[in-house]
Amino acid sequence: MVPRSAVWRGLAVSIAGAVLISFETLLLRLVTADIWTIIWWRGVLLGATLLLVAVASTHSLRILRLRGGAEGLVVIAFAAAVFCFVSALLHTTVANTLVIGSAAPFAAALLSWIFLRERLPAATWIVSLVLVAGLFIIFYDSLRTDSLAGDLAALGYAFCLGAYFVALRRSRGEAFLTVIGYGGLLSAALAWPLASPLATSASDVIHLSILGILVVPLATLLLARGTEHLAAPDVTLIMMLDTLLGPLWVWLALGETPDRATFIGGALILATIVAHAYMTAARKPAGRDTIN
Template sequence: MQDPITAAASHRKGLLITAFGGLMLTIDIPLLRLSESDAWSALAMRSALTFLAALFAWSVLRFVFKKHVPIIPGKAGLVVVTLYGIASITFMLAVFNTTTANLVFILAFNPMFSALLAWWLIGERPKPQTLLAMAVMIVGVLLIVFDGLKAGNITGDLYGLASSFILAGAITASRKARTSMGFAPLFAAVVPALIGLAMAGGPAGLVLGEPVWLVLNGLIIIPIAFWCLATGPQYISGPEVAMFYLLETILTPIWIWMIFAEAPTPTGLVGGAIIVTALVAHSVWQLLHHRRKARSLAPRHPV
C-alpha cells in the first residue's frame, strides 16, 4: 500500500494526465464536422490513422527506447479494446445523427454510468449524494431524448447514450485492472476502421470533403486524448476520469457555436443545464468530502 505522500503525488499525476486528455478531446467533434465527410468514411479514416499513430508510437518505445509496453494487457485489455472499439462506432454514428449539443450533454452521463458500474463490478458503493445527482441527471437526459424525438434525431441521441455507457464500461474495466491501458483504445481503432471501410464500400466509396481535418484528428488529437484518458484510471478512480469527459460537454458546444453558429434548442439547453448543474454540484461536494477526509487522516502533533 502506498504511503499518503506517494499516493497524493500519484493522484495529482493522474489528474493532470486525464485533464489534458479531456481538453484535447473537446476539438474532436469540430474537426469531424469540418471534414465534411459522411459517417462511415470519417469513421474509417480517423480510426485507421489513429491505429497507425499508435503503431508508430509503440514501435518507437519498443525498438528505440527498449521499453516493453503491452498492447493488450491480458483479458482485461481485450475487454477494454472491445469496448473502446464499439464506443468509437456508436459515437461516430451519434455525431452524424444528432446535434452536437445533444450529444455532448448526453455523454456527460458518463460519470454516473461509471459510478454505477464501479459499484457493480468493483464494489465501490456510490454515496447517497451520487445517487441523487444521477436521478437529477436522468431528468436532463430524458428532456434531451424527448426533444430529439420531436426533432427526428432520436436515433442519434440513443447512439450517444450507448456511447456514454460503453465508454463508462471501458473506464471501469481499466480501473479494475489497475494496469497501463494507454495503447488499448488506440489499437482498438483497427476494428471501427475496418467496419467503416466495409460500410463505405471500400476505398473507392470513401466520401472525404476536407480530409486534412481527419488527418489532424486521427494522427494527433485522438491518439493523445485517448492515451491520456486510458492511462488516467491507473492513478485515479473511474468516476474521476469520467468527470474530465465533461470538458467536452462544456467546451465543444462553444467551439461548434463559434465555427458553425449552431446553437442548442431551448429544450436541449434546459436538459443540458440540468445535467451540468447536477454534475458540478456533485463534483464540488466530492472535492470537499475528499478534503475533509484528508484532513481527518493527517497526522497530528501531540499537544
C-alpha cells in the same frame, strides 16, 4: 502529499488535454464522408499513432500484447463507443451528443454495481436520478424532431464509454495506450467492408488526419499525464470543459445552436456532474489515482 508545483503541472496538462479534445466534434462536423469512412480513417490513424507511441515510450514490442479478458473488453467497448459517438454526431446536434455522453461516469458506476457488485454511495444514486431527469428533458423534446436516433446513439456512447472505464480498471495501467490503439483499429476493421477510404476528398483526409494523428492521441496523452499529479475526480471535472467548449466551437464556426431543451437538460446534467466531481475531489487528497 503532492508538491504544489506538481499539482499545477497536472492542472495545466489536464486543461490542455480537455481543450484539445473539444475540437474533435468540430473536425468531425467538417468532414463530408459517410459514417463508415469516417470511422475507418479515425480508427486507423488513431490506432497506428497510439501503438507507435506505446512502443517508442517503452522501447519494447511486448507492450503490444493483450493480457486477460479485461483488456479485450476495453478494446471492444472502445470500438463500440466510437461507432455510437460518430453516429450521434451525424444524427443529432453536437450539444446533445456531448451532454448525453457526459453521463458516462454514472453509466460506469451503474455497470460496476451490476457486474462487479461494488457498493455505491447514496450520493451517487441521487446524482444519477437527477441525471436521468436531465436526459428525460432532452429526449422528450427529441420526440418532436428527427434527432431521436442520434440522441439514442449518444446514450449508447455513454454506456459504451462506461463499460470501457469499468473494464479499464481491471487492465494493466501501462497498457493504456495499447488497448485504446487496438480499439481504434478494431473500429476501423468493423467499418472497412462498408467504407470508401480511397474515395475520400482531400479536405476530409486533412481534417481526419489532424483528428487521428494529432488531436485525439495528444489529448489522450495529456489527460493520462494529468492523472500522475491529480486525483482522477479532479481530471474528470476538468474534462467537463469538452462538453462546454465542443458546442461553442461548432456554434462559432458553423452556427449550430443548441435548442432550449438541450440548454435546460444540459445545464441540469452539467451542474450535477460538476458538483458531484467537486465533492468527490474534496474528499480525496490530491495524488496519483490511476486506473489499474
